Amino acid sequence: MALVMPGTSGHENPARDIPSREKAPAGDVSRAPAGRLRLPGPTLLLVLGFAVLASISAMSITLVYRAQDDADSVTHTLRVMNAISQLQVMVRRAESAERGFLITGGDGFLRFYEESKARALPSLDEIGALTQDNPAQQARVAEARPLLDSRFASFERAIALRQSGDVEAAQADLKADRSEGAMSRLGTLLIDMKAAETQLLDSRAIASRHSAGWLTAVSAGGFAVVLALGGLALYLNRRTIAALEEAQQELETVNAGLEQRVAARTADLKEANDEIQRFAYIVSHDLRSPLVNIMGFTSEIETMRTELFQRLGRLRETAGEAREADAEMAADFEEALGFIKTSITRMDRLINAILALSREGRKEFMPVDVDVGELIANIAGSMAHQTNEVGAVIRAGQLPVIHSDRLALEQIFTNLLDNALKYLRDGVPGVIEVSAVNTPGFITFVVKDNGRGIDPKDRGRVFELFRRSGRQDRPGEGIGLAHVRALVRRMGGLISLDSTLGEGSTLKVTLPRRLPIDNGHKDT
Amino acid sequence: MTEHVTIVMVEDDEGHARLIEKNIRRAGVRNDILPFTDGTSAVQFLFGADGTGRDHIGRALLVLLDLNLPDMTGVEILARIKQNEHLKRSPVVVLTTTDDKVEIQRCYDLGANVYVTKPVNYENFANAIRQLGLFFSVIQVPETD
Numbered sequence: 296m297a298l299v300m301p302g303t304s305g306h307e308n309p310a311r312d313i314p315s316r317e318k319a320p321a322g323d324v325s326r327a328p329a330g331r332l333r334l335p336g337p338t339l340l341l342v343l344g345f346a347v348l349a350s351i352s353a354m355s356i357t358l359v360y361r362a363q364d365d366a367d368s369v370t371h372t373l374r375v376m377n378a379i380s381q382l383q384v385m386v387r388r389a390e391s392a393e394r395g396f397l398i399t400g401g402d403g404f405l406r407f408y409e410e411s412k413a414r415a416l417p418s419l420d421e422i423g424a425l426t427q428d429n430p431a432q433q434a435r436v437a438e439a440r441p442l443l444d445s446r447f448a449s450f451e452r453a454i455a456l457r458q459s460g461d462v463e464a465a466q467a468d469l470k471a472d473r474s475e476g477a478m479s480r481l482g483t484l485l486i487d488m489k490a491a492e493t494q495l496l497d498s499r500a501i502a503s504r505h506s507a508g509w510l511t512a513v514s515a516g517g518f519a520v521v522l523a524l525g526g527l528a529l530y531l532n533r534r535t536i537a538a539l540e541e542a543q544q545e546l547e548t549v550n551a552g553l554e555q556r557v558a559a560r561t562a563d564l565k566e567a568n569d570e571i572q573r574f575a576y577i578v579s580h581d582l583r584s585p586l587v588n589i590m591g592f593t594s595e596i597e598t599m600r601t602e603l604f605q606r607l608g609r610l611r612e613t614a615g616e617a618r619e620a621d622a623e624m625a626a627d628f629e630e631a632l633g634f635i636k637t638s639i640t641r642m643d644r645l646i647n648a649i650l651a652l653s654r655e656g657r658k659e660f661m662p663v664d665v666d667v668g669e670l671i672a673n674i675a676g677s678m679a680h681q682t683n684e685v686g687a688v689i690r691a692g693q694l695p696v697i698h699s700d701r702l703a704l705e706q707i708f709t710n711l712l713d714n715a716l717k718y719l720r721d722g723v724p725g726v727i728e729v730s731a732v733n734t735p736g737f738i739t740f741v742v743k744d745n746g747r748g749i750d751p752k753d754r755g756r757v758f759e760l761f762r763r764s765g766r767q768d769r770p771g772e773g774i775g776l777a778h779v780r781a782l783v784r785r786m787g788g789l790i791s792l793d794s795t796l797g798e799g800s801t802l803k804v805t806l807p808r809r810l811p812i813d814n815g816h817k818d819t
Numbered sequence: 820m821t822e823h824v825t826i827v828m829v830e831d832d833e834g835h836a837r838l839i840e841k842n843i844r845r846a847g848v849r850n851d852i853l854p855f856t857d858g859t860s861a862v863q864f865l866f867g868a869d870g871t872g873r874d875h876i877g878r879a880l881l882v883l884l885d886l887n888l889p890d891m892t893g894v895e896i897l898a899r900i901k902q903n904e905h906l907k908r909s910p911v912v913v914l915t916t917t918d919d920k921v922e923i924q925r926c927y928d929l930g931a932n933v934y935v936t937k938p939v940n941y942e943n944f945a946n947a948i949r950q951l952g953l954f955f956s957v958i959q960v961p962e963t964d
Contacts, residue, residue: 584832
């Protein structure tokens with residue numbers, strides 16, 4: 296018999312056009328943006344900026360103080376120079392007053408002299424005080440003091456002579472001028488002092504200019520650095536934003552790719568599932584054909600056997616032998632045919648189970664609003680006879696209304712409840728509880744019994760076709776749970792088993808609250 | 820069914836063919852049965868060398884058709900018979916293992932007269948064929964023109 300499938304006969308499904316998932320290999324996903332973003336560190340930049348600003352401020356303050364110091368120094372120097380000039384002038388005035396007195400003998404000159412002298416000496420003191428920190432000037436002041444004293448002493452001698460009326464002696468004294476050397480030395484000293492101060496003034500002015508220059512330079516430099524840092528920060532910020540945008544874009548692309556891949560995988564899985572369904576269908580279908588022959592010709596042999604033994608019996612009778620001589624052979628025939636027929640019947644049941652399962656996998660669902668509480672009550676009602684017989688109770692908690700296929704739900708719960716009733720513990724009144732747990736988008740139905748339980752090693756097996764667990768004292772082919780699992784999976788749900796051997800089993804069926812209409816079955 | 824009606828049996832499984840023949844006979848059908856085990860030879864017989872089916876003018880044919888053939892599908896043969904001006908009135912009985920709803924609809928759409936699913940259980944199978952035989956014995960088959 297040729298392998299021809301209903302619905303697909305003629306043309307095979309062309310290879311599905313799977314969206315190009317190769318374009319975005321998995322490695323790409325996490326790589327790019329991380330390294331790019333980490334590099335300059337906006338925090339570091341900020342700290343740097345603050346440091347630069349702080350140092351600029353510190354330097355500016357220092358420099359401003361220094362400029363003030365410089366200005367103070369210049370003022371100081373000017374005061375020193377002023378004092379020196381004052382001294383010079385006072386000495387000159389004292390000299391002039393002395394000369395005037397010597398010539399005229401007027402008291403006015405004498406007063407003028409006294410006044411000048413009185414102002415000259417403090418000037419020298421002031422110079423001494425002002426140049427305290429300058430040893431060279433101090434030395435000069437120390438040298439100038441006796442010179443000044445001797446100069447005034449010389450003046451006063453001449454004045455004393457003139458006062459005593461001895462004009463000639465005073466003039467002679469003036470002519471002799473014994474303090475001439477001291478006078479010139481004092482002049483030189485004062486000039487030197489002035490020169491030194493001038494020099495000092497110059498150097499201070501230069502230092503002050505330097506300070507001002509520095510201040511400008513530092514300010515300008517700082518401004519430039521701040522500007523540069525600001526610019527850099529702006530640039531880095533823009534780059535970071537650009538990188539972020541790029542990363543976001545990449546993420547979106549990856550996301551889209553992911554969705555595409557999920558869709559592709561789902562399509563693949565669907566196709567694989569369809570293929571398995573088709574395979575199961577073909578296998579079961581095509582196994583039936585030879586089975587008909589085996590069964591048919593076995594029946595034919597059976598008929599022939601009856602005829603054969605009848606003829607054999609007649610022949611023996613004719614030959615005068617006992618008709619029952621071939622009874623043993625007839626029994627052997629019977630046994631052989633019996634084995635063949637039971638095996639065929641069993642095989643037929645199994646094939647039918649596979650066929651039913653594969654057909655179940657091809658059936659379209661019709662989602663409607665189903666009150667699961669009502670559904671369970673109906674099933675429990677239809678099982679009342681069975682329940683009463685084994686002395687069990689089925690209790691249902693608060694169960695929701697879900698949008699799903701009624702028939703599928705009925706089959707699922709009927710199988711689960713039937714299993715629970717079938718495998719109760721001897722001597723323990725059966726209690727079967729059905730409850731529901733809400734999760735977003737899904738409902739988990741829990742069917743809990745206090746029956747025999749299932750050995751942990753059999754927990755996966757019980758969902759397989761033709762596999763059963765525990766004591767084989769109940770009728771069945773091992774189809775129920777396989778069937779339930781196939782249905783639940785097709786509905787986009789999950790089934791799991793939790794059980795303690797000798798205490799009971801809990802089956803959890805998680806189903807979508809809304810069964811998607813498209814259950815992806817193209818054929819039949 | 821009158822004796823001159825020829826039953827054309829297209830069935831690739833010779834065991835099935837034999838069982839079908841036996842059980843039809845058991846129903847008392849005495850007509851000629853022409854077995855074909857593949858589509859090509861059946862088509863050759865039905866439509867002749869020129870593919871027109873003119874050879875059978877004046878004969879009465881009943882076609883017993885299996886859908887799963889090694890070289891083509893029975894559906895194809897069915898379609899050709901029902902489109903042929905000479906053979907279109909010949910009854911076609913589809914006898915196959917498929918009980919697929921869509922396939923059954925398709926066959927009737929194409930003009931199949933009867934669609935029978937082969938039961939797997941032999942007793943049912945034998946019973947079904949015997950009933951089919953009884954059915955054959957009462958129906959009228961028009962002559963090809």
